[in-house]
Amino acid sequence: MDRISRARGVWLPVAVWAATRAVVLLCVLRVLVLPGPDVTTDVSVIYQGWFGVLKTGTFPLNDVTWQYPPAAALAILSPGLLPFLDYATAFFTLILVTDAATLALLLRAGRRAEHRPAGAWVWIAGVALLGPTAYARYDLMVTAVAVAALFAAVRRPRVAGALIAFGALLKVWPALLLTGAAVRGRRARALWRTAAGTAAGMTLLLVAAAPGALAFLTFQRDRGTEVESLGALVFHVARHYGWDGQVLLNYGSLEFLGPGVPFVSTVALTLSLAAVGWLFLWRVWARELRPGTLCEAAFTATLLFTTTSRVISPQYMLWLVGLGAVCVTVRAARQTLPVVLVLVATGVTLLEFPVGFAQVVASDAWGVALLAVRNGLLVAASLIACRRLWVSTRGDGRGRTGRGRTGTVGVVRARRAAAGAPAAPPELTGTAPQPRTEGAPPSP
Numbered sequence: 096m097d098r099i100s101r102a103r104g105v106w107l108p109v110a111v112w113a114a115t116r117a118v119v120l121l122c123v124l125r126v127l128v129l130p131g132p133d134v135t136t137d138v139s140v141i142y143q144g145w146f147g148v149l150k151t152g153t154f155p156l157n158d159v160t161w162q163y164p165p166a167a168a169l170a171i172l173s174p175g176l177l178p179f180l181d182y183a184t185a186f187f188t189l190i191l192v193t194d195a196a197t198l199a200l201l202l203r204a205g206r207r208a209e210h211r212p213a214g215a216w217v218w219i220a221g222v223a224l225l226g227p228t229a230y231a232r233y234d235l236m237v238t239a240v241a242v243a244a245l246f247a248a249v250r251r252p253r254v255a256g257a258l259i260a261f262g263a264l265l266k267v268w269p270a271l272l273l274t275g276a277a278v279r280g281r282r283a284r285a286l287w288r289t290a291a292g293t294a295a296g297m298t299l300l301l302v303a304a305a306p307g308a309l310a311f312l313t314f315q316r317d318r319g320t321e322v323e324s325l326g327a328l329v330f331h332v333a334r335h336y337g338w339d340g341q342v343l344l345n346y347g348s349l350e351f352l353g354p355g356v357p358f359v360s361t362v363a364l365t366l367s368l369a370a371v372g373w374l375f376l377w378r379v380w381a382r383e384l385r386p387g388t389l390c391e392a393a394f395t396a397t398l399l400f401t402t403t404s405r406v407i408s409p410q411y412m413l414w415l416v417g418l419g420a421v422c423v424t425v426r427a428a429r430q431t432l433p434v435v436l437v438l439v440a441t442g443v444t445l446l447e448f449p450v451g452f453a454q455v456v457a458s459d460a461w462g463v464a465l466l467a468v469r470n471g472l473l474v475a476a477s478l479i480a481c482r483r484l485w486v487s488t489r490g491d492g493r494g495r496t497g498r499g500r501t502g503t504v505g506v507v508r509a510r511r512a513a514a515g516a517p518a519a520p521p522e523l524t525g526t527a528p529q530p531r532t533e534g535a536p537p538s539p
Contacts, residue, residue, distance in 0.1 A: 115223035122227035131449030154307030160347035165301035165308035166264035170233040214424030221416030224442040232410040238417035256289030275392025319350035321406040326359040366403035382490030387428030394418040395480040433476040440472035
């Protein structure tokens with residue numbers, strides 16, 4: 096019976112994954128056509144154009160839409176591994192393979208002690224809810240690297256460090272995976288040193304390999320406020336009261352340009368800096384790094400920066416879905432409600448882009464309503480995630496869930512000790528050193 100149950104636990108999610116991905120593939124191959132703009136033009140036009148430039152041995156120096164770190168070139172060049180397919184079909188095929196590998200990671204992790212298979216379902220649902228956009232951008236590849244890094248961190252900190260560095264050189268945001276990493280202990284030092292060394296080495300290699308590797312640092316300098324961002328809601332409403340700005344294609348996305356836009360963009364940047372301040376304050380006050388802290392902190396930090404960004408492209412939701420899937424897989428993590436809100440927001444994103452994108456650009460009531468709901472869900476998820484992360488690492492009894500002073504960490508260690516299993520390495524996932532009170536016994 097146990098063997099049958101385990102088989103069902105694998106084959107059911109795999110079957111659902113296959114069915115949903117078949118629909119997504121039919122959409123990107125234009126067999127099924129959703130209303131709204133063709134989301135595959137980024138691959139068939141923009142990516143393929145970059146592919147031609149990168150093959151000549153240089154980065155797209157004269158294209159301000161190239162706004163990615165140097166390792167992104169590897170993702171753009173990867174369809175060349177399948178020369179028997181046209182560029183777009185090869186790209187979609189590689190995304191499908193990466194998607195399957197991510198599901199396999201989540202299913203495997205879900206069978207471990209103190210883990211659960213729910214994370215695989217979050218991944219299955221999240222990618223399906225985003226629709227064809229999930230396969231028409233290279234963000235799924237980056238998210239797969241981030242998921243692998245979080246799962247590797249417990250036992251293989253050097254592998255995790257290398258993956259984090261590689262992910263950051265693909266699209267910057269995976270650097271946020273270090274938010275919840277410990278800074279003391281042998282394993283922690285291995286993680287940080289490997290991440291720093293890999294990032295430095297790969298950057299030097301890519302800079303030496305082709306000119307323009309760091310051009311992306313200045314290509315976003317004069318961006319406006321993208322029409323789907325949180326700050327854009329101000330101008331969507333203002334257009335109905337005589338605001339005389341306009342929506343233009345700028346730096347590869349549709350942005351508001353006109354009076355007040357620089358101010359709103361500055362507010363968005365200020366909110367992102369405030370998020371940095373809050374994360375710093377959390378690290379200073381955190382007393383207990385639990386088994387789920389690494390993934391919870393990564394999810395929360397990425398959620399904060401996504402929500403406050405002056406650009407919230409639909410594919411950004413993949414980052415949150417992947418990190419949320421890891422959080423739900425780890426039983427000790429307490430981000431289930433924010434992850435559910437992210438999944439709902441991902442479904443609304445499909446309605447907003449591509450289905451209702453014309454209404455969003457025109458600031459019609461339906462488009463603005465969809466945008467307000469999606470961004471409102473992200474704000475709510477951010478606030479709840481911050482509170483849960485703060486409470487879970489206070490180490491003062493508020494995060495115990497009724498299990499005694501040692502909370503979840505003590506329960507995990509007790510169970511593992513009873514089963515004869517080795518305890519999780521405390522340097523990355525366990526309890527941080529606690530200050531002793533005179534005459535009191537040391538914390539367990």
